[in-house]
Structure formats: structure tokens, C-alpha cells
Amino acid sequence: MTTTSHLNALQEEIRELARVRDAVILAHNYQVPGVQDVADYVGDSLGLSRMAAAAPESTIVFCGVHFMAETAAILSPEKTVLIPDLDAGCSLASSITADQLRDWKAQNPGAVVVSYVNTTAEVKAESDYCCTSGNAQAVIEAIPADQQILFLPDVYLGLWLERVTGRNLNIWMGECHVHAGIRPADIERWQKEAPDAEMLVHPECGCASQAMAFGNEHTHILSTEGMVKFAEQSDKERFLIATEVGILHRLRKEVPGKRFDPVREEASCKFMKMITLVKLRDALRDEKYVVTVDPEIADRARGAIERMVAIG
Numbered sequence: 001m002t003t004t005s006h007l008n009a010l011q012e013e014i015r016e017l018a019r020v021r022d023a024v025i026l027a028h029n030y031q032v033p034g035v036q037d038v039a040d041y042v043g044d045s046l047g048l049s050r051m052a053a054a055a056p057e058s059t060i061v062f063c064g065v066h067f068m069a070e071t072a073a074i075l076s077p078e079k080t081v082l083i084p085d086l087d088a089g090c091s092l093a094s095s096i097t098a099d100q101l102r103d104w105k106a107q108n109p110g111a112v113v114v115s116y117v118n119t120t121a122e123v124k125a126e127s128d129y130c131c132t133s134g135n136a137q138a139v140i141e142a143i144p145a146d147q148q149i150l151f152l153p154d155v156y157l158g159l160w161l162e163r164v165t166g167r168n169l170n171i172w173m174g175e176c177h178v179h180a181g182i183r184p185a186d187i188e189r190w191q192k193e194a195p196d197a198e199m200l201v202h203p204e205c206g207c208a209s210q211a212m213a214f215g216n217e218h219t220h221i222l223s224t225e226g227m228v229k230f231a232e233q234s235d236k237e238r239f240l241i242a243t244e245v246g247i248l249h250r251l252r253k254e255v256p257g258k259r260f261d262p263v264r265e266e267a268s269c270k271f272m273k274m275i276t277l278v279k280l281r282d283a284l285r286d287e288k289y290v291v292t293v294d295p296e297i298a299d300r301a302r303g304a305i306e307r308m309v310a311i312g
């Protein structure tokens, strides 16, 4: 059997198992190409949350990282939510615990807490609003201008939000190791090599504020879904991509005829890449691994997540 026919057979087996199980397969933009291709829906954190909330199927298989599956379980407590590998975590979500957030809130009574979706369910349960990179600006702008805000856990997203909203935020000093590893030097190198290309930068990047400071009209700070839409609608032909490299598969597939280069090839998230087609097949076949959230925590987290899904 060739590798391609083996891949096709596995994908067919997965589609059949999904049909029999009444399951919808959701995949994040950073998943490996084979997983993206077999999924019912591929998207960013916001789109996936919305799909999870609306899906009519009784089972959701989440090909992404753990906090995403938890969010789906909170939004749809009546559904079975599966993740193909329980170790698919997130360095950014691990950068703040619920205890740390409680201490921070105690030091800032009356402040509103806005948590990026890359957080545990316990942290969301302590939050007033959740947001994703796709609607973070709209969420901040929905809060009265004189209200003190604690923003967590991504420092670079927080700094970018201060810049675009003109607000002062109290920002937690967390970061994603993948995006923080994309250096200003990577951006500068490409700006010299392809000065006319459009530079699409995820706001989790350490370089986001620097890239904007260059004042370059070719630089655009976007969520992963925002990058796909931008490339589709743009009349430009060449794009430099500053985020996790998994998005390149979707860009090349959905926007054929245009050129996409990663600003840093090594920007790969080992947690996202833990999900493979074999593990996805096993998850559907053996109904594992079920992701559940303590009902009391889920009830407290749901309001913040529903606000996120509704805004922007």
C-alpha cells in the first residue's frame, strides 16, 4: 500500500466512524494537513467555539489543544467531547493558574477580568469575559472606557490591544513559546528579502508591537482566520506569515495561485502536532479521551465564554 493510499484509507475510515458515531470533527488551523483535510470544519479558536456551540451532532471530536475541547464541553454539556491526545496542552494556558488569578483580583478589587480563550476552565470561571485573537479588540471596546481591566495571560496580545484601543490595561506577563520565538530579526530579514509582500502577523507574536512600530503599510495584525480572509480578499500575490506554520496548509489550499512563506519555519506547536490521523481514528473508534469539566466550574465559566461567542 502506498503512503497516499494508506492516508486515504485512514481518512475514509475516520469519516465512516464519524458518521456511525454521529460525530463532528473540528480542527484548528494549526493541525497537521491530514487532520485538517478530514475535518468537517477547520478554523480559529473563535470559529471553532461557535461551531462547537451550534453543532447538531451528539459527539464533538476536537482536534486542537485541551483548553479548546474544555471550552466546547462547557458550551455543550449535553454532548460527548473527545480529544485524541490528552497531553495536547498549551504553554500559554499554563502561564496562569486560578489561584494566581484570585490573588491578582484581590489586589485589584472592582477590576473586570478579560481572559484570552487560551486558559483553563478554572481560570475562565474566575473571569468576566473571554476573548480570542479574532474578537479581543471588540471585547475590550464593549467594556466602559473608565473600567479597570485585568487582561490575561498573553502579554503581547495585551500590548497590541493597548495600542489599537488606546486603553490602559493591567496585563499578565504570559506568553506562547511558539509565537514568542518569532523574533523581530525574522520580520526584518523578510522585509528586506520581499519588501512588497504583505506581512500577516498573529498578535501573540513577540514581534507584533515592533512590526507595527515599523509603520509599514504592508503589516497586518490578524487572527489565523483573519489571515485566510485577508489573503482571499487582497489583490496582492505574496504573503509572509508570522504565526504557527500549520496555517500554511489552509492558506495554500483555500487561496491557490498566491504565494505564502512562513517568516520562521521552526514556529511549530508541538502540542497541536500531537494530534495525528491514527489518534483521531482511535478516538472515534474507542470513544476516547472524554473531556469533562466540573459542573460547578463550567457554570461559572459559561457566562464569560458566551460573551466571547456573542461579540465581534
Ligand code: 13P
Pocket (backbone or CB within 6 Å): 029, 043, 044, 045, 046, 118, 132, 133, 134, 176, 204, 222, 223, 224, 225
Ligand atoms: P487563533 O486561532 O484564535 O488565532 O489562536 C491561535 C492560537 O495560538 C490558538 O492556540
Ligand code: SF4
Pocket (backbone or CB within 6 Å): 065, 089, 090, 091, 092, 093, 118, 176, 177, 178, 179, 244, 269, 270, 271, 272
Ligand atoms: Fe498554545 Fe502557542 Fe500552541 Fe497556540 S501555538 S496552542 S498558544 S502553545
